Amino acid sequence: MRHLASHLALFFVVAAAACPSEEAPEPVVDDKPSAAADPHAGHAMPAPGAAPQTPAATSAQSVFFVWPHDGSTVFADFDVAFGVNGIGLRKAGEDPLDKTTGHHHLIIDSPSIPAGQVVPKNDKYLHFGDASSTAHLTLASGPHEIEMQLADGAHLSYGPALAAKMKLIVKEKPAKMGVDFANLKDGDVVKSPVLVKFAVEGFTLRPAGEDVLDKTSGHHHLIVDGEASALGAVVAKDATHLHFGKAETETTLTLAAGPHTLTLQLADGGHFSYGPSMSKTIKVTVK
Ligand SMILES: [Cu+2]
Known part of the structure; x- marks a missing residue:
C-alpha cells in the first residue's frame, strides 16, 4: 500500500502543480495500514541457502506494481508493469549465487512462496527470467489476486520483503481496443x-x-x-x-x-x- 499511496501522493503533487484548471480526481479511500504500519517494514530476512553475510533484502528494497493499481477494474487482456526499489533486475541463471539482483514472477490466485523456496513454474506461477519489467496477462472474468515476487537467479524467492499483492476485478475484453x-x-x-x-x-x-x-x-x-x-x-x-x-x-x-x-x-x-x-x-x- 505504501507504493500506491506514494504513487497517488506523487500524482496529487503533479496534479496540483500541473493541472490547476482541472478538477482534482477523487481521492482514493485507503483503509489499509499506513506506511508506518507497513507489515513488511523491517522484516527482511536472508534466504536459506544464501551466503550468511549477504542479506537477501533490506527494508530499503521493495517491489511494487506500477500498473495497474490495487483495486483496479481491468479488461481480461491487460498490461502489467513492475517496479523495483533498491535492487536491480538480472536475467535468471546468469549468476545463481548473486543475492543482490533478481527477476520478477507473477503468482495468480495462488499461495505466496516463502523466502528461500523455489518459485514453481506453471500457469499460476509466471516467470520473467528475461528481467523484463512489463508483462501481458489474460485472466478470466471476475475477481483475482495477483502477487509479484522477486527471486534470485536460481528462482529462490526473496519472500514477502520483495513481494507485492494486488486485487483486481477483471471484465470481459471488448472485441477491439x-x-x-x-x-x-x-x-x-x-x-x-x-x-x-x-x-x-x-x-x-x-x-x-x-x-x-x-x-x-x-x-x-x-x-x-x-x-x-x-x-x-x-x-x-x-x-x-x-x-x-x-x-x-x-x-x-x-x-x-x-x-x-x-x-x-x-x-x-x-x-x-x-x-x-x-x-x-x-x-x-x-x-
Ligand atoms: Cu489527462
Whole structure:
C-alpha cells in the first residue's frame, strides 16, 4: 500500500502543480495500514541457502506494481508493469549465487512462496527470467489476486520483503481496443489551424477524476512532437502534452509550418497512461 499511496501522493503533487484548471480526481479511500504500519517494514530476512553475510533484502528494497493499481477494474487482456526499489533486475541463471539482483514472477490466485523456496513454474506461477519489467496477462472474468515476487537467479524467492499483492476485478475484453485519429492519417499534408478528431475502441470515454481505479475507461491526450507515455506513467501536462479531461473527442491545433509528430495517448481518470498499446502516432506536414 505504501507504493500506491506514494504513487497517488506523487500524482496529487503533479496534479496540483500541473493541472490547476482541472478538477482534482477523487481521492482514493485507503483503509489499509499506513506506511508506518507497513507489515513488511523491517522484516527482511536472508534466504536459506544464501551466503550468511549477504542479506537477501533490506527494508530499503521493495517491489511494487506500477500498473495497474490495487483495486483496479481491468479488461481480461491487460498490461502489467513492475517496479523495483533498491535492487536491480538480472536475467535468471546468469549468476545463481548473486543475492543482490533478481527477476520478477507473477503468482495468480495462488499461495505466496516463502523466502528461500523455489518459485514453481506453471500457469499460476509466471516467470520473467528475461528481467523484463512489463508483462501481458489474460485472466478470466471476475475477481483475482495477483502477487509479484522477486527471486534470485536460481528462482529462490526473496519472500514477502520483495513481494507485492494486488486485487483486481477483471471484465470481459471488448472485441477491439485501440485509439486512432478519426480524420488524419500518417503522411497527411495539412494547413494550420488543424482540426484533430480522436477515436477510441473498446474503452469508454470518461472525464478525468471520476474513478481512477477504472482501467476500462479514460480520456484522450494529444502529444505534439513528443513520445507516447510509458505504461502507468502520469501523462505530463505542458505545451506538448494536451489533456482532454472532459472526455473531448476533437481539438483544433495551431502548428508551425513543417513536419510534426502527433501522438494520441489514452490515460485513466488519474492521467496514468495506458502505454503504447493505447496510443497512435502519425506524422503530418503543415504547409
Ligand atoms: Cu489527462
